[in-house]
Amino acid sequence: MTQVQSQEQVTTRSASKVGLLAPIVLIVVLALLPLLNVSVPGLLPGPTYTPGTLQLLALAMLMASLALSYHLLLGVAGLLSFGHALYFGAGVYGLGVVLEQWEIPLAPAMLVVFVGCVLLATALGAVSLRVTGIPFAMVTLAFAQAGSVLARRDPGALTGGEEGLSLNTGPVPDFLVSVSNTRNLYWLALVTVIVTYLVVRWVQSSRAGHVAEATRENELRVRVLGMSPYRVKLVIFVAAGSIAGAVGMVYLLLQSSAVPTVVSADFTISLLLMVVLGGVGSRWGAVAGAVIYTLLNQRLSTLASSDFVQGLPEIVQLPLSEPLFILGTLFVLVVLFLPGGIAGTTAALRTRYLNGRKTSEGE
Amino acid sequence: MSTVILLFATGLGLGAIYFLVASGLSLIYGLMGVLNFAHGVFLSLGAFLGWEVAQMIGSNTWAGFATSLVVGALAGAVFAAVTERFIVQRLYNRHIEQVLVTVGLALAAVALFDGIWGTDPEFIRGPQWLAQTTNIAGASIPNDVFVTISAALAVLLSIVLFLKKTRFGMVIRAGVENRSMVMALGIDVRTAFTLVFTIGGAAAGLGGVLASHYFGYVSPLLGQTLLLYAFIVTVIGGLGSLLGAAIASVLVALMQQFANFYLDGTGDFAVVVLLALVLLTKPSGLLGRRQV
Amino acid sequence: MTTHDDQGSTAHSPAILTVAGLSAHINGQQVVEQVDLEVPATGVTALLGRNGVGKTSTIKAIMGLIERSGTVTLAGQETEGLPTYKVARLGVGYVPEDREVFAGLTVAENLKIAERAGGGHHYDLVYDLFPELYERADQAAGTLSGGQQQMVALARALLNDNKVLLVDEPTKGLAPRLVSDVTAALAKAAELVPVLLVEQNLTVVRDVAQGAVVLSGGRTVHTGGALALLRDPETTQRYLGVSTGGAANPKEADA
Numbered sequence: 027m028t029q030v031q032s033q034e035q036v037t038t039r040s041a042s043k044v045g046l047l048a049p050i051v052l053i054v055v056l057a058l059l060p061l062l063n064v065s066v067p068g069l070l071p072g073p074t075y076t077p078g079t080l081q082l083l084a085l086a087m088l089m090a091s092l093a094l095s096y097h098l099l100l101g102v103a104g105l106l107s108f109g110h111a112l113y114f115g116a117g118v119y120g121l122g123v124v125l126e127q128w129e130i131p132l133a134p135a136m137l138v139v140f141v142g143c144v145l146l147a148t149a150l151g152a153v154s155l156r157v158t159g160i161p162f163a164m165v166t167l168a169f170a171q172a173g174s175v176l177a178r179r180d181p182g183a184l185t186g187g188e189e190g191l192s193l194n195t196g197p198v199p200d201f202l203v204s205v206s207n208t209r210n211l212y213w214l215a216l217v218t219v220i221v222t223y224l225v226v227r228w229v230q231s232s233r234a235g236h237v238a239e240a241t242r243e244n245e246l247r248v249r250v251l252g253m254s255p256y257r258v259k260l261v262i263f264v265a266a267g268s269i270a271g272a273v274g275m276v277y278l279l280l281q282s283s284a285v286p287t288v289v290s291a292d293f294t295i296s297l298l299l300m301v302v303l304g305g306v307g308s309r310w311g312a313v314a315g316a317v318i319y320t321l322l323n324q325r326l327s328t329l330a331s332s333d334f335v336q337g338l339p340e341i342v343q344l345p346l347s348e349p350l351f352i353l354g355t356l357f358v359l360v361v362l363f364l365p366g367g368i369a370g371t372t373a374a375l376r377t378r379y380l381n382g383r384k385t386s387e388g389e
Numbered sequence: 390m391s392t393v394i395l396l397f398a399t400g401l402g403l404g405a406i407y408f409l410v411a412s413g414l415s416l417i418y419g420l421m422g423v424l425n426f427a428h429g430v431f432l433s434l435g436a437f438l439g440w441e442v443a444q445m446i447g448s449n450t451w452a453g454f455a456t457s458l459v460v461g462a463l464a465g466a467v468f469a470a471v472t473e474r475f476i477v478q479r480l481y482n483r484h485i486e487q488v489l490v491t492v493g494l495a496l497a498a499v500a501l502f503d504g505i506w507g508t509d510p511e512f513i514r515g516p517q518w519l520a521q522t523t524n525i526a527g528a529s530i531p532n533d534v535f536v537t538i539s540a541a542l543a544v545l546l547s548i549v550l551f552l553k554k555t556r557f558g559m560v561i562r563a564g565v566e567n568r569s570m571v572m573a574l575g576i577d578v579r580t581a582f583t584l585v586f587t588i589g590g591a592a593a594g595l596g597g598v599l600a601s602h603y604f605g606y607v608s609p610l611l612g613q614t615l616l617l618y619a620f621i622v623t624v625i626g627g628l629g630s631l632l633g634a635a636i637a638s639v640l641v642a643l644m645q646q647f648a649n650f651y652l653d654g655t656g657d658f659a660v661v662v663l664l665a666l667v668l669l670t671k672p673s674g675l676l677g678r679r680q681v
Numbered sequence: 682m683t684t685h686d687d688q689g690s691t692a693h694s695p696a697i698l699t700v701a702g703l704s705a706h707i708n709g710q711q712v713v714e715q716v717d718l719e720v721p722a723t724g725v726t727a728l729l730g731r732n733g734v735g736k737t738s739t740i741k742a743i744m745g746l747i748e749r750s751g752t753v754t755l756a757g758q759e760t761e762g763l764p765t766y767k768v769a770r771l772g773v774g775y776v777p778e779d780r781e782v783f784a785g786l787t788v789a790e791n792l793k794i795a796e797r798a799g800g801g802h803h804y805d806l807v808y809d810l811f812p813e814l815y816e817r818a819d820q821a822a823g824t825l826s827g828g829q830q831q832m833v834a835l836a837r838a839l840l841n842d843n844k845v846l847l848v849d850e851p852t853k854g855l856a857p858r859l860v861s862d863v864t865a866a867l868a869k870a871a872e873l874v875p876v877l878l879v880e881q882n883l884t885v886v887r888d889v890a891q892g893a894v895v896l897s898g899g900r901t902v903h904t905g906g907a908l909a910l911l912r913d914p915e916t917t918q919r920y921l922g923v924s925t926g927g928a929a930n931p932k933e934a935d936a
Contacts, residue, residue, distance in 0.1 A: 106485055153665055157672050160424045160484065161628065164620045165668060171617050172661040179654070291617070295492055302489055344504045351504065354497025361489045362479060559794050563783040569746050570781045574837065575769035575797045 056216055059083070060209035069321060071328075077208040081280070084208070084215035086320040088277050091215075091222040093300040093316035094309060095269035100298070101307040102230055103262040104242030106159075108294050109166030112150070112173040113267035115289030116143050117274020119177060122191040122284040123184050131197050136275050143271025144264060151263035155256055167291055174289040190285035193278055202279055211280050218276050219313070222269055226309060234261040296323075299357050305367030314368050323349055394528035396646045402534035402603055404642030405541030409596030410612075410619035411626070411634040412548060413469075413589020419565035419629020420585050422484045423477060426491040428593055428619070429612030430498040431469050435461035435594025436601040436611055437506055440513050454515050457598050458540070465594020466587045473586035478579060495613070502609035510606035519602055537599045544592050545635055552631070557584055565629045621660055625667050627677025637675060697722045697875050698743070698845050703751035704899075705735075705742035712738040713749070714899035718877075720845055720892075725867065725876045727886045727907050730896035731922050736879045737778050739896065740847045744768055744775055756844050770797060774838030774874070778849040780830045784823025788814050788833055791822050795837035806873075807836040810866050828859035832866070839870055846876045852885055864888055883921070887911055895920045 064074040072079045092114060099105045120139035128135070154165045180187035195203045201210050229235050241255040278284055287293060296319065304315025326349035329335060335346050345351045364371050410432060417425050439461035446453035472494060480486045514520065519536065522529035552558035560581050564571045571578050593612075600615060601607045622641050626633030641660055649656035667674060696719035705713035713735040720726045728736050742749040745765040753760045755771050769775065783791055792814070796802050808815040811832040817825065822833055831851055838846050851867065852860045860882065868889045870876060880886050886893070886907055893910045895903035897920050903910065910916060 106488065153668060156668055160418065160422065160488065161624060161672070163424060163488065164624050165664065167617065168621050168624070168661050168664050172658060175657040295496065298489070298492065299496075345501060348500035348504045350500035351497045354493045354495070354500060357493035358476065358490050358497065361486050361493065362476070365486070556793075559786065559790055563786055563790075563794050566783050566785055567781055569765065570777065570783070571794070572765040573744055573746065573769055573775040573777070574795050575766050575841075576794070577764075577766045 053216070053220065056083075057213065060212055069325065071324075075209075077206075080208045080212040082321070082324055084212045084280055086317045087215040087219040088273055088280065089297075089300065089320045090313040090316040091219045091273045091276075092270055093297055093304070093312040094219075094222050094226045095266045095273065096297040096301050097307075097309060097312040098226055098229060098262055098266040098269070100301055101309075101312070102235060102242070103238040103259050105259060105263065106163045106298075107154075107166040107263075108163050108291055108298075109150075109154075109168075109170030109173075110266065110270060110297055111289050111291070111293035112166075112170040113143055113147050113270040114274040114277070114293070115173055115177065115284075116146055117271035118278045118284045118288050119185055119191065119274075120271070121275040121278050122193060125194045125197050126191065127184070129194070129197055132199060135197065139275060140268065140272055143274075144268045147264045147267025147271070148260070151260050151267065155259050155263065167294075170289065170291055170294060174286060174291070177284075177286040177289050185284070185286075188286060190283050193282040193284075195282070198279065203282075214276060215280060218273060222273065223309065223313070225265075225269065229262070229265050230309075234258050234265075238262045299353065303357065303360055303367055305369030305371075308367070308369035311367055311369030318368070319353070322353060326352055391527035391529075392650070394526050395530060396650055397643065398525070398528065398530040398534050400643040400646035401639060402531075402537045402642075403646065404639035405537045406596050406600045406603060406615065407618055407622050407642055408541050408635055408638035409544060409592045409599065410615050411622040411638055412544065412631055413585070413592045414616075414619050415623045415626065415629055415631060415634040416548075416561070416565070416585045417589050418623065420561055420568070421477075421487075421582050423487045423491070424484075424620075425586075425589075426488065426616070427469075427472055427494045427498065428491075428589065429614075429616030430495050430502075431465040431590040431593040431612070432597035432600065432615060433499070433502055433607070433609055433612035434468050435465040435597030436607045437502065437597075438464040439594075439598035440511070440601060440607050443513075443515070448514055449516055451516050454519070458595060461598035462591040462595040465597065466591035469586040469590020469593070470583055472590075473583050477586070478582065481579070499609050499613060506607070506609065508609065510608040510611075512606045513601055514605075515602050533599075533602045537603055540595060540599055544595065545631075548588065548592075548631060551588075557581065561585060618660070621664050623674075625664055625674055627674030630674070630676040633674060633676030695722060696720060697756055698877065699752070699754040700739070700743065701752045701754075703739065703742055703749060703753065705738050705747050705749040707738065707747050712747070712899060713742055715901065716751075716896060716899070717901045718894040718904065720875055720877045723871075723875055724891040725871045725878050725889045726892040726894065727890035728877060728879045728894050728896065729886065729910075729921055731920070732881075734896045735899040736896055737849055738899075740775075740777075740849050740877070740879060743847060744773065772842065772844035774841065774843040774846040776834045776838050776846065776848040776851060778853065778879070780827075780834040782822040782825070782830045782833045782837075784821065786822055787819050788822055788825070789818040791833050792836060792840055795840050797841045800842045802840050803842075804840070807839055810839070810869060811836055828855050828862065831855065831859075831863055835863070835866055835870065839873075843874050846870065846874055848876055849879045850881060851878075852880065852882050860885065883911060883917075 059074045060080055062074055065072070070079045071082060074080070074083075096107075096110050099107050099110065117139060120142055121135060124130070124135045124139055125132070150169050154162055154169065157165060177185045178188055185191055201207055202214070237258045238261075241258055274288070277288070300315040300319045301312050302315070303319060304311030304313070330347040330349065335343055338346065360367060366374065410428060414425060414428050417423055417428075439457035440448075442460045443453040443457035446456055472491075476490050476494065477487050480490065515533070519533045520531070522531050523535070524530075552562055560571060560576055560578070561584065564578050564581055568578055596615075597612065600611060604611070618641065622637045623634055625641065626635070626637030641663065644659050644663060645656035648659035652659065698720040700716055700718045703713055703716040704711065716735065716739050718726070718728070728739065730736055738747060741747045743753050745760065745763055745768045755768075755773065758771060760768050760771065783794070786794065792804070792807065813829060814832055814836055817829070822830060825833065835848070835851065838848070848867065851863050855863065864885050867876065867878070867885075871889060878886075878890060880890075890907035893903070893905060893907040894901060895910065895916070902920060903916060
């Protein structure tokens with residue numbers, strides 16, 4: 027018993043040292059990347075200063091922000107939502123439509139859209155949370171589907187239908203426009219992911235976050251304590267939806283167009299994949315899952331058309347040519363065999379490593 | 390008037406397809422608490438293999454059509470049984486993880502179908518008669534609608550008979566109500582799990598072949614699209630209720646058809662509004678017994 | 682009344698069900714901490730205690746319906762790690778709290794589904810004890826009264842050759858007349874198969890039980906004869922929260 031405790035102390039002590047230093051080093055390195063000439067063949071399409079690579083990395087960081095907001099739902103409140111893309115899409119399309127129709131400056135436009143996202147998440151969350159568990163999953167899916175249909179139908183020629191909506195760059199400050207300024211967008215994405223991480227951490231440590239976690243474990247007990255699980259879950263739901271909306275606006279600036287896929291159920295499912303791959307309940311797991319998913323998704327397409335795969339017999343080549351087949355299979359395997367995802371497995375490996383070191387020292 | 394009859398008939402046909410998907414979903418959810426995202430894949434596989442076989446025998450012959458129905462149902466049943474036995478059952482009673490594996494499976498399978506059959510819809514045709522119409526009170530009703538409705542009714546009847554008249558059926562009905570009491574009576578309820586997946590998969594596979602004739606094409610996303618409506622249908626009908634699924638299938642499909650025609654293509658919204666209304670007034674659905 | 686004392690001596694016969702160091706969890710929360718009990722091969726053993734001390738959870742843990750640790754031995758066989766249906770097949774009849782009849786199934790179907798393979802099915806006994814069930818065979822069980830549903834629940838357990846019955850609060854919420862019917866049925870059943878009975882109504886306990894096990898806070902705190910316990914006002918007051926100078930009041934219990 028005492029040995030277990032001392033190991034935990036060792037783990038936490040080393041973790042806290044790493045916990046302060048590692049993120050700062052990581053942030054500094056990430057911030058400097060656009061100024062450096064680093065190549066990672068196979069993983070990145072080119073040297074780190076090139077717009078293509080910066081675009082991919084910025085996308086990965088925005089996906090990490092979104093995965094963090096999804097982590098609030100699934101990892102903190104235990105809510106399995108299939109409609110999170112709706113709030114992201116509301117941010118993407120909302121900003122696109124407001125800039126296109128009203129031509130107001132970027133800052134007030136973003137404020138208006140953000141308020142809209144908060145209201146949307148509040149209204150739909152209030153209805154969806156009337157049911158829990160699997161029915162909740164189905165209902166969120168249905169609402170998101172309505173949003174997806176709305177985007178595709180192009181009501182009042184606002185959303186551009188299947189083609190999507192291009193960003194009206196008029197009201198956008200010059201330093202955020204054009205390929206030559208991709209590094210600015212990259213830095214914006216980096217700030218987004220850092221801010222999101224801090225906000226999510228703050229929400230988790232707030233009273234609502236604690237109660238939500240307690241609700242996930244034991245709803246009855248929370249009710250006995252005189253707190254309404256419904257209201258707490260709604261707070262988390264709205265927080266997650268609002269973050270997603272905010273990230274959506276940055277996404278529009280980065281991609282400079284809004285397309286219907288950002289509201290689709292498949293988009294939410296990809297968020298689910300990221301969080302589960304990373305490890306449900308872990309913040310940095312969500313970030314890692316999102317980055318790995320985004321890079322894999324991008325690079326697996328390149329792998330599919332590579333000479334190596336094209337040279338394989340058809341029965342092997344066919345599945346390898348479909349990135350989503352590989353990701354889907356990987357996901358099934360993770361759920362079946364690595365329930366803790368990347369974060370859980372790393373933690374287990376570290377514990378084993380520390381245990382091993384402990385016993386070898388003892389001998 | 391003839392428009393109303395036409396919309397009514399095609400709405401019933403669409404409802405029949407929804408029911409073929411939703412019946413299995415609802416039974417699986419009712420018995421096991423699993424939301425099966427792979428159900429649409431059972432449908433797509435049924436549709437594709439049915440079409441492959443129909444082409445081999447002759448796509449415009451009745452023999453080809455009949456064989457495609459059988460092959461579609463078999464393909465769905467086998468795929469579903471294997472899914473349950475080797476993937477879902479490993480995660481016994483862990484409902485969220487069970488949903489997650491079906492999500493992953495659906496993703497992988499759709500991608501695989503993309504690779505095999507291509508992403509574009511493949512237009513198909515059956516026996517000549519199916520594409521023709523029959524005049525009922527001035528409305529020209531496509532003949533495939535009658536086949537689809539009859540097939541759905543036959544499936545409904547068979548499932549009801551199976552549930553009422555066999556011991557397995559009795560175990561399934563009891564398990565939908567109270568799974569742990571069934572186990573406490575000494576019954577290995579996992580056999581029933583595999584069985585409902587198989588039945589649901591067969592209905593979905595059959596639905597896939599019929600849907601491909603109703604819409605006139607097969608595509609890897611056919612099942613996923615129908616799955617969304619089937620989810621809505623099962624929630625509205627009451628999770629776990631077969632009859633509820635039947636009623637809600639027809640309700641949702643008719644509403645969609647009429648709203649699409651008379652309210653400027655707003656069918657999908659009408660359905661979501663209906664869903665929200667049902668949830669606000671009766672969260673357990675039309676015929677749902679209890680909130681799980 | 683004296684016959685009870687005689688039957689009380691059967692507590693010396695070898696145990697059919699032995700529970701040792703049982704603990705159990707529901708959703709990670711400990712509901713049973715340390716329960717030890719023995720059910721002799723004949724008669725009724727009462728499992729007593731205030732509300733929420735873990736009586737129902739103990740029964741569920743024995744059935745393998747909730748996560749548990751500790752040993753549960755049935756007729757010499759350890760049931761550790763067995764799924765619920767295998768525990769039942771060893772010869773355990775379970776009559777749950779709140780009856781849990783299948784509301785959508787008919788009375789006949791409720792009995793039919795309880796038929797276990799590899800043994801006789803004692804419809805004679807069941808219909809002899811509860812003739813009403815025969816008359817109402819085709820009625821949906823959900824439309825029965827509480828008392829009738831209790832009969833279905835007991836009948837499901839009596840239908841098979843069981844080694845022990847686990848009966849959880851069979852008189853809960855029943856009218857006084859029905860309480861005596863159920864008590865009579867329990868006494869009759871106990872002549873054929875040993876019973877572990879959770880019961881809040883101490884009159885019923887006095888009438889049918891020989892042994893008694895008292896739980897408090899998820900632990901076994903007292904084991905002995907049922908009558909001796911009920912005659913001990915201090916213990917009953919402390920662990921059962923009732924003063925039993927003489928007759929205990931039939932008490933409506935809520936879980």
